Amino acid sequence: MDILDYAFMQRALLAAVLVGITAPAVGIYLVQRRQALMGDGIGHVAMTGVGLGFLLSWSPVWMATLVSVLGAVLMELIRWYGRTRGDIALAMLFYGGMAGGVMFINLAPTGSNANLTSYLFGSLSTVSSSDVTAISILAAFVILVTLGLRRQLFAVSQDEEFARVTGLPVRLLNLLTAITAAVTVTVAMRVVGLLLVSALMVVPVAAAQQLSRSFAATFAIAVAIGVSVTIGGTVTSYYQDVPPGATIVLLTIGAFLVLTALATPLARRRARAAAAARPAGEPAECAIPASRASTDGAGV
DSSP states (O other), X not given: OGGGGSHHHHHHHHHHHHHHHHHHHHHHHHHHTTOTTHHHHHHHHHHHHHHHHHHHTSOHHHHHHHHHHHHHHHHHHHHHHSOOOHHHHHHHHHHHHHHHHHHHHHHSTTOOHHHHHHHHHOOGGGOOHHHHHHHHHHHHHHHHHHHHTHHHHHHHHHOHHHHHHTTOXXXXXXXXXXXXXXXXXXXXXXTTOTTTHHXXXXXXXXXXXXXXXXXXXXXXXXXXXXXXXXXXXXXXXXXXXXXXXXXXXXXHHHHHHHHHHHHHHHHHHHHHHHHHHSOTTOOOOOOOOGGGTTOBOTTO
């Protein structure tokens, strides 16, 4: 494959695989917590970090990581102590982060809106060796947290009160989830862009939920979808000369639509088989809604 003959495409494919793993791995907890749009809010805050990176001549990836982590922590603190609804805190991060990013990058001597665009929508062809190093380190942190603490994070995402009663440090785990989401946003911004990263965190999980009711299976399927669409989008963008971020997101949505179409008749067939196997007069069991497909803890 001639695509592997070029160093920039090797870097792009490695970054794409890491993003394909990390985004759904964090997204599954955000979906369970009904915070699917958190990635969008953090993405806008990360714009301020990118602008500061250009202004201070530091790495935009590391600066964006620092600023987005601080923004995620602030959002959690507002949710805990400010008696402010989460969506209001998210809106503040949206607009303040966007304005800060545009302001700082225009104040930077070497910055311009063109520089910001590559971070907003992704630019795989410009991923440098230092970017790959940063992405790899951050991705390792995300994978370590999402897999190593999967039982605790799942419990808190499902029911905070129950998790608190069982002795889990709920606030610390909530904070860790927010920080991990912030790190994931900065991992993904060079691949799909800050404005599109939320789709890669949420849609693969929603697609996996069409096929599985187990958390572990949903996790594995979502990651498999994430890796497939990021590699597919990267290869397609190389051969067809189309934007990689948009291509990846459209492939992700396409995967969701295909799996939804396949899952509907399968679900009906299972329901008919279950009804035929049930003894006469026995009441039907309550079905788990599709939107809650991965919320039972089987296989966590």
